[in-house]
Amino acid sequence: MNNLQPASVWHYFQELCKVPRPSFKTQKAQQWLLDFAKEHGLESIHDKTGNIIIRKPASAGRENAKPVILQGHIDMVCEKNNDVQHDFEKDPIDFYVEDDWMRARGTTLGADNGIAVAMALAVLAADDIKHGPIECLFTVDEEVGLVGASGIEPGLLQGKTLINLDSEDDHWVCIGCAGGINTLAQFAYETMETPAGMYYFKVGITGLKGGHSGTDINAGRGNANQLLVRFLYEEAQQNELYISSFQGGNLSNAIPREAACIAAVPFASKEQLRVRLNLFEAALQAEFGKNEPDLKLTLDSIDAPATMLKPEYATRFLQSMYACPNGVIRMNKDMPEQVDTSTNLASVKPTAGKEN
Template sequence: MEKNRAIEQLQPVAVWQNFKALTQIPRPSGKRDLITKYLVDFGKNLGLESFEDEAGNVIIRKPATPGLENLKGVVLQAHMDMVPQKNAAVAHDFEKDPIDAFVDGEWVRANQTTLGADNGIGVASALAVLQSKDLTHGPVEVLITADEETGMFGAVGLKNGTLKGEVLLNLDSEDEGELYVGCAGGINAHISFAYKEEPVYHGDVAYKISLTGLKGGHSGLDINLGRANANKLLFRLLKYLVSSFEARLASVEGGNLRNAIPREAFAVVTVPEEGQDDLLEAISEMEAIFKSEYASVEPDLKIIAEEVDLPEGMLPEFVQDDLINGITACPNGVLRFVPEMPEVVETSTNLAIVKSDGSHVEVACLVRSSVESMKEELCSMIESVFSLAGAKVEFSGGYPGWQPHFDSPILKVMSQVYADKFGNTPEIKVIHAGLECGIIGSAVPGLDMISFGPTIRHPHSPDEKVNIATVAKFWDYLTAVLKAIPAK
């Protein structure tokens, strides 16, 4: 099928034109200057109150349709940043290059990079509400938060009193027809191994091992799919090579985002020259084992070993062994499902990043749970494993879960609107991925909150795509909800 790149011609045009504009603005987490200016100017050019707060969030206020000033104020909330993930084969600089988005059948996707539909479609829809002269609604605030993907820093920094609305519609869910009323909390685990490099043995040869081709994905939404974690597989291989073939580890790099399942991992190892044929054969054997184990979920998995120049140094053997044992033993994936809802993940962790720099190996995990005590238990497990391995372990960036309120007034309104408009009842769900509602609700007590969105698949990976028909349905639903907001 020929790829039609004119996404701005899709319906609803206002949403897709705004989304196309967002794809042209580099906006990886932590690099928000360009997107912040664009959003503030967008509001000001419409004659609306538009500003950036101390935490880097953008707030834009639109008055009510005349005669509807008595309706409860609505906050449309989304986040401005996107996850920068790409396939190794494509040359793309997320800080400079636009996203190459195109229509592919029923979906919009990008050319071997993340698309940014998470959460660009939510932002684009909120901007379309601001633009519209035809929609009927009460007072509207648009809250576009900063750096959600790396720690929800914008939401964490939101000050009480900044928002005026009473109802918050989070536009950051990824299954049309589902209304989310709760989510898991999370915390970051930081593990560090300090070392001083040792010289490489004369007579050794060096190989770079590249484990690639995995699907990766969102560590909240996709953690239950049984996909391989590149870091776990690489260190499983390294343990075999070190224990059986006198290999030594010189450097390692796997994963780059705490909330993305790592798709690729790389290591440089040395081995005595006479043992290199055995090493290559062992790597080939392990590749076959991994392919067999993950045949149905990781069909593109591959391991390549290529000879490279000898590195200047390598990890001391005791640090190497402690690191390998720690990574091998570290929990990863789903720890527990909700006992009352066995299809819903309760507690999980993502072994997201392992990276050496010549003096330290830094390891990062993201722990999630909808039960605070289980989150603490999983943190204790990780701390125990790496403390035994001699590493420094710290936790930071903890954020609360969002406790469901099934008697929420906005939930009743939105359920009825959906039934009236589409003839069936939306599913009411709790999500394992982190949403900003819990944090915002802590900063602004009393907000009545709900999360919804169009259908997006494989966010946080280059396979990310958004379903075109559900964007139109999402927009129709959003505008109908705005009309149905009750009076104060």
């Protein structure tokens, strides 16, 4: 890490990785920024929404230049693999560098938009950059609906030119932002006692890249919920399949990387189930190729769960999930590489009496 350049940017990003900052819970990161401003003798403003503005006066001779605003958001998408023990409200991000990429072990890294915070702080701390007046705007809760940006009080910002640092692609300038809508579907269901004489198992999909449901939706990556439902739906066409529970994904703006289902088939079908799973895995590997090199399907024997969904409810659930659209719906007719409309089957989880 010490060899990464610009050193100041990576220093501040490493320090930020030590500070918990889930959406709606960025108070520690807010205080960290205020402490930075105090340490460097810079003016800071902390508004009622939680946004922070830090101002740096112009360099000598640049006092008459127009102020420039550098903007990024504090919060991060908090996703982790099922086998990872990590509390995003307490634990630092465990990062490493591999093949010129910084990654996190089993969790999201938070470079969206932590790298913007780090770049802005590096500019604020620098004494070798000629610049006019600078305002750095750090907003809160961007990942859950642009809450901070919407709550900025009129008149707080002095600059007329804003550079948005929340743009992930090199050599591109972001000039707009897509809107988003969350759709919540609930399926009421009834359960029954688990039938005897069945093969009880947990089937899962792991190793997918995931990503941001906006930025990465056209990257050709797999959606764990969609792919696992696809296998279960096809299995149900050939076998007597019972479902106890299904869970995959978490956040609405993250493409799910893992999903798992507890289910059962007649014991005599155990080996055929395993064969079909292996064939399905091979088909997915051929379908996604280099886009998902670590894709893996797992099948583990388990003890009988207490209950199963009644067959009619399991069928309704599988049919609904199988038919649910996912991915790119429409590309922009004027900019062929630009996604116009997309959707993400982000999270499926059971609640009491409902499958969400």
